[in-house]
Amino acid sequence: MDRFVSTFTNKIDAKGRVSVPAPFRAVLERDGYASGAAGGIYCYPALEAPALDAGGERLAKKIDGLLAGLPDYSDERDELSVALYGDVQVLTIDGDGRISLPESLRAHAGLNSQVTFVGLGDKFQMWNPEQFAERRERARAKVHQTRKLFGAGSRPSEDEDGGSEGARG
Amino acid sequence: MDRFVSTFTNKIDAKGRVSVPAPFRAVLERDGYASGAAGGIYCYPALEAPALDAGGERLAKKIDGLLAGLPDYSDERDELSVALYGDVQVLTIDGDGRISLPESLRAHAGLNSQVTFVGLGDKFQMWNPEQFAERRERARAKVHQTRKLFGAGSRPSEDEDGGSEGARG
DNA sequence: TGCCATCCCATGCGATCCCATATGTGCCCG
DNA sequence: CGGGCACATATGGGATCGCATGGGATGGCA
Numbered sequence: 001m002d003r004f005v006s007t008f009t010n011k012i013d014a015k016g017r018v019s020v021p022a023p024f025r026a027v028l029e030r031d032g033y034a035s036g037a038a039g040g041i042y043c044y045p046a047l048e049a050p051a052l053d054a055g056g057e058r059l060a061k062k063i064d065g066l067l068a069g070l071p072d073y074s075d076e077r078d079e080l081s082v083a084l085y086g087d088v089q090v091l092t093i094d095g096d097g098r099i100s101l102p103e104s105l106r107a108h109a110g111l112n113s114q115v116t117f118v119g120l121g122d123k124f125q126m127w128n129p130e131q132f133a134e135r136r137e138r139a140r141a142k143v144h145q146t147r148k149l150f151g152a153g154s155r156p157s158e159d160e161d162g163g164s165e166g167a168r169g
Numbered sequence: 170m171d172r173f174v175s176t177f178t179n180k181i182d183a184k185g186r187v188s189v190p191a192p193f194r195a196v197l198e199r200d201g202y203a204s205g206a207a208g209g210i211y212c213y214p215a216l217e218a219p220a221l222d223a224g225g226e227r228l229a230k231k232i233d234g235l236l237a238g239l240p241d242y243s244d245e246r247d248e249l250s251v252a253l254y255g256d257v258q259v260l261t262i263d264g265d266g267r268i269s270l271p272e273s274l275r276a277h278a279g280l281n282s283q284v285t286f287v288g289l290g291d292k293f294q295m296w297n298p299e300q301f302a303e304r305r306e307r308a309r310a311k312v313h314q315t316r317k318l319f320g321a322g323s324r325p326s327e328d329e330d331g332g333s334e335g336a337r338g
Numbered sequence: 339t340g341c342c343a344t345c346c347c348a349t350g351c352g353a354t355c356c357c358a359t360a361t362g363t364g365c366c367c368g
Numbered sequence: 369c370g371g372g373c374a375c376a377t378a379t380g381g382g383a384t385c386g387c388a389t390g391g392g393a394t395g396g397c398a
Contacts, residue, residue, distance in 0.1 A: 003254070005211075005257045005258075006254070006255070006256070006258045010388070010389090011388080011389070013389065013390065014390080014391090015342095015390095017389090019387075019389075021388095022386080022388090023259070047244075048247075094344065094345070095345065095346075096345090096387090096388085096389090097388085100344090118251060118254075119254050119255065120250040120251065120254050120255070121233075121236070121250055125247075125251075136251060136255060136256075138248065139248045139249065140252050140256075142249065142252065143216065143252040143253065144216055179378070179379090180379070182380065183381090184352095184353085184354095185353095186354095188378050188379070190378095191376075191378090261354085263353095263354060263356095264354090264355065264356070265355090265356085265377095265378085265379085266377080266378085267379090269354085
């Protein structure tokens with residue numbers, strides 16, 4: 001597997017450390033992260049949410065690509081550069097698969113005792129569990145509506161609930 | 170055969186494990202699932218039914234397809250990703266053809282002692298047997314009615330036989 | 339020299355693997 | 369044509385491994 005999927009909630013211990021979910025670590029290793037050695041997790045405050053974005057090399061390259069698409073000295077690029085690179089922290093995973101989150105990052109996401117890791121494919125996010133619960137509800141509602149858009153065009157009978165009666169051949 | 174068809178009902182054991190019907194396993198293997206190795210079953214709560222949707226690589230690609238059209242760092246994409254990837258669990262099939270269902274998934278589908286596997290072609294669903302029975306009754310009634318509209322009332326009572334399509338009793 | 343970050347070790351719990359068993363099915367042989 | 373044997377599947381239980389988590393030790397930096 002090579003994508004970040006599903007969600008996990010882990011504890012922050014007294015020293016500010018938190019275990020990175022094992023499946024995510026596996027993805028990071030495939031993504032060029034040499035466990036215990038050089039490399040690291042790129043982590044920065046999410047632009048529009050009280051959460052942290054994080055990922056490996058692939059994420060770093062994506063950010064580069066995003067900036068590359070903008071004219072060199074545009075305001076937009078400067079803003080994005082500052083917003084993205086400016087707050088990036090390179091986190092290292094210790095021998096036990098844990099990272100320690102700097103205070104500045106914890107503050108942005110409102111992290112105190114627990115962290116919810118949310119897989120988003122190319123990257124993952126770290127949330128305060130409660131705030132994430134809200135966000136998830138919104139996201140679900142949105143998918144609901146988006147799905148109808150998709151379903152309308154393609155195969156109306158194949159998706160979701162109507163399918164149960166298709167069991168018999 | 171390369172599609173999920175028919176229905177099977179298996180037990181959940183004390184550890185929360187349940188056997189994936191052998192025919193479904195066969196489909197999964199053709200779909201890129203390397204038994205015992207990397208890969209897995211992608212499983213998430215169905216949006217409009219108390220059931221779980223599940224499938225192999227083909228299903229995963231479908232999910233990717235939904236996101237493919239959206240710009241990389243838009244808020245919209247993040248939101249969709251949360252709902253799509255965030256709720257997905259990657260289940261691994263053990264050496265005996267069983268998966269173990271996490272509590273979060275079991276809760277959504279109301280699964281306790283038994284699971285009804287329902288083939289839907291590209292994917293399959295997992296239901297609480299009782300809830301599925303209800304759902305099927307409604308569906309059957311609907312079909313009946315629809316048939317009358319078409320004037321195809323040729324075999325009004327013989328069709329469904331109330332069969333015991335479950336693998337075992 | 340004191341504080342902070344990293345590393346190492348210990349532990350409990352849950353997940354995974356492996357083996358055993360029963361039952362049903364298909365096949366082969368008589 | 370019928371009985372028995374071999375195989376596959378589903379299911380239960382025990383053993384083992386990995387992961388998350390807590391605490392102590394060690395080294396670097398101020």
